[in-house]
Amino acid sequence: MTKVTGRLWRDGEPRDDEFTFDTISDCLASRDQLVWADIYDPDHDALLALAHELQLNMWAVEDAIAPKERTKAAVYQTHTFFTVYALDVRDTAGDSDSMLVKHRISAFVLPHGLITVRLPSNGGEHPAFDIGEVSRRFDELGGQSHGVGALVHGLLDVVVDGHFDAVQALDDAIESLEDELFSDTAPSHGLQRRTFRVRKDLVDLRRVVLPVREVVSTIQHRRLDARTSPELDPLYADLYDHVLRASEWTESLRDMVTTVFETNLSLQDARLNTVMKKLTGWAAIIAVPTAITGFYGQNVLYPGLESVGGFITSSALIVVLIVVLYVMFKRRDWL
Incomplete structure (x- = not known):
């Protein structure tokens, strides 16, 4: 079921009580207003109607609701579109269950607003991404004075922080495998299965984390071309550095889990x-x-x-x- 939430700022002051889905186009047309609309589990026809009203690229709209879309960013004449995946770490019930839950977030970045489109995670089996954390991060930044660039930064910052949590969880899982592998007692029969599961999670993590570099770089350069909010330059540089660290950490973990897998076979x-x-x-x-x-x-x-x-x-x-x-x-x- 489609759920729409949003926030509205006018002259840097919040006017959330005045936000309605029907007035998004009017809010975006005003230079003294900043609007953020979040659409969860969107209705296809309603989203197409909104896209037509806001002159969004139809191919980007189709990508926003298409299944299994990859992480990417694309720049159009009137807006920038990107897709990223937020990650949650969950407790696994079995040796073959994945530790990661992926939440897909697509966004249309307009000069005076942001429209995010989210789909249910794994068919609705897991709780949705906490979009409220993005709003809190935006308020902490004081981003009303920096425009839509600060709102996009808040979204990507929350996503990248989730990537770090996922990488840390997989790092701990690999250390646990190493401790069991070199323990005095013989490893349990499920060690090989757990190692293979962590290896699959790292493949999924790599597909999610590595392309974020392109997304952040595209958005940053698009914003610089518009010559707006230069105060955000250090924040975007720091965000890009975090993305690089997460990518490098993921690559190192990939080598480590491969070593564990091969070492287990050698010890056998x-x-x-x-x-x-x-x-x-x-x-x-x-x-x-x-x-x-x-x-x-x-x-x-x-x-x-x-x-x-x-x-x-x-x-x-x-x-x-x-x-x-x-x-x-x-x-x-x-x-």
Whole structure:
């Protein structure tokens, strides 16, 4: 069901009680007003009507509601369009469940307003993205005096902070895998499955985080071309630095989880070799009494037959050879 929320500022002062969806175009036409409209689970026809009224690019509108759209930014004559994914970290019930919940946010950046379009996460199975945090971040920035650039910065800042939380969670998960991998006890049977799950989460995270660099750079240069709000330059530079850090951290985690995956396989091969060596050593030791008693069990005459001396000789030979083999294998770390 479509849900529309928004905020309105006039001359830098909030006028949220005056915001209505029907007056968005009038608010955007006024230079002394700043409007933000957030549309959750939009109706296709209503969104197309709004796009026609605001002269938004129809291809961008289709991208805003199309399934599985990638992170990107595009500049048009009257507005800038971008799509990003916010991330939440959830507790997993099983070894194969993903830790990440993705929230897709598309935005149309106009000279005096911002229109965000959000779709339900994973078909509505998970709670929606907290868009109120963007509004609070905007108020903390005092962005009314900086225009729509500050509002876009608040949105991207919240999204990138969520990326850092997701990267930190996956970093902790990899450290947990490493601790279990090199623990004194043998790793559990689910280690390989959890490693594969973290690896898949990192692939999804990489697809979400890396293209944000292009989005931030596009918006920043578009804003600089308009020569507005130079006070935001350090904030956008800091935001871009955060995006780079998140990207580099993601790449390093990708190498780490690959190393864990390969190390686990190597340790399994090493443990298998150890087991085979032990089995081979004990098989050689057990073969000694089997061979000697088998020889003495032949139906032929031989020295010591049916005598105590023969029994003592065969028993002593078995014990001596077993001790010799045990000491030899022990020195070679086969037992």
